[in-house]
Amino acid sequence: MNEGKRPASFYVLALFFAAYVLFLYGPTITIFVLSFQGPEGGLTFPMRGVSLHWFAKLAEGVGVVDIWAAFGRSIRVGLVVMALNVVIALLAGLAFRKRFFGDGALFYTSIASLIMPSIVVSLGIGLAFRLLDTGLKSWFESMGWQELADGYGSSMGLYTSALxxxxxxxxxxxxxxxxxxxxRFNTAYEEAARDLGATPWQGFKDVVLPIIGPSVIGVGMFGFTLSWDEIARTSQAIGDLNTLPLELQGLTTTVTTPVIYALGTVTTVLSLVVVGVAVAAMRMLARRKAG
Structure with missing residues (x-):
């Protein structure tokens, strides 16, 4: 009689999971809802009307901050990071298919930054570029290029230290x-391609790449989305122009209207769009592979 009845532990765990999901996504949902308030809306509930007023205000700009310029900078650096992430990771994956001298040390060095505090990485990169600036200025002066030394600013920037x-x-x-x-890649596919007369490049392009294509897209998605909302590692290494997350962090202390929520909603939607495009591309490749 009790075969179809769930144990009490199921409901306890389900309640715990629901609380976890609410804790994880509740703040994002709250910001999304509050961004659609009317002109008299504030930063907390209850809502005062429903409109797109704060999105219109966002389009006009947020105070003295050029939010759309920061938006464009984050998009551009995210795309560059995505491309480099795909190329370097793919080449490294191909290289590590065979053992070579120092491969273990190189592997652990490559992933060591994951366990290092973000702010330490940021400070280290910022310090390295400041030392580089000091060295370049000293070299310009020693070469007699005083005008160049006086006009030199910094090598820190969006596509150098921040990148x-x-x-x-x-x-x-x-x-x-x-x-x-x-x-876990099956090398039999490559061997079959070579037996049929394919060159190494043809084997990679026509055999290997289509098989690993969804993973390559995933690497690109990780690169863009992680770059898109990065703050700590960028904070001391960005130079003069901020990315959108840094501008958003600064605005949280000065902006007291739901326009900040509208900005958060726009950035979240963009992240979801990137994830959606990546998932759609993966499914398309999977259907082509199955066909």
Missing amino acids: GAHLTWTLPFGLLIMFAVFN
Whole structure:
């Protein structure tokens, strides 16, 4: 009689899981809801009307901060990080298919940044580039290029120090994914391609890449989304121009209207769009492979 009845532990665990999900996504849902308040809306409940007023205000700009310029910078650096993440992780995965001298040390060095405190990584990168700036200025002066030394600013920037800081966070994830993929890759497919006369490049392009394609897309998705919302590693290594997360962090202390929630909603939706595109691309590749 009690075969179909669930034990009491099931309901306890289900309640615990529901509380966990609410704790995890509740703040995001709250921000999403409050961003659609009317003109008289505040930062807390109860809501005062429902409208797109704060999204219109966001389009006009947020105070003295050029939020859309920061938005564009984050998009651009995210795309560059995504491309580098895919290329480096894929090449590393191919290289590590065979043992070579120092491969263990190189592997652990590559993923060591995952266990290092983010702020320490950021401070280290910032210090390294400041020392580089000091060295370059000293060299310019020693060469008699005083005008160049006086006009020199800093080598720190979006595509130098900030890009490196982002890669210390995104690249280890890409490497671990590709190492796992190639660790269980069946080399019989490549051997069959070689038996049929395929060159190494043709074997990679027509055999290996289509099989690992979903994983490559996943590496790219990780690269973009992790770069998109990175703060700690960027904070001391960004230079003069901030990315969107840094601007958003600064705005939380000065903006007291739901426009900050509207900005959070837009950035979250963009992240979800990237994930959705990646999942759709993976499914498309899976259907092509099955067909």
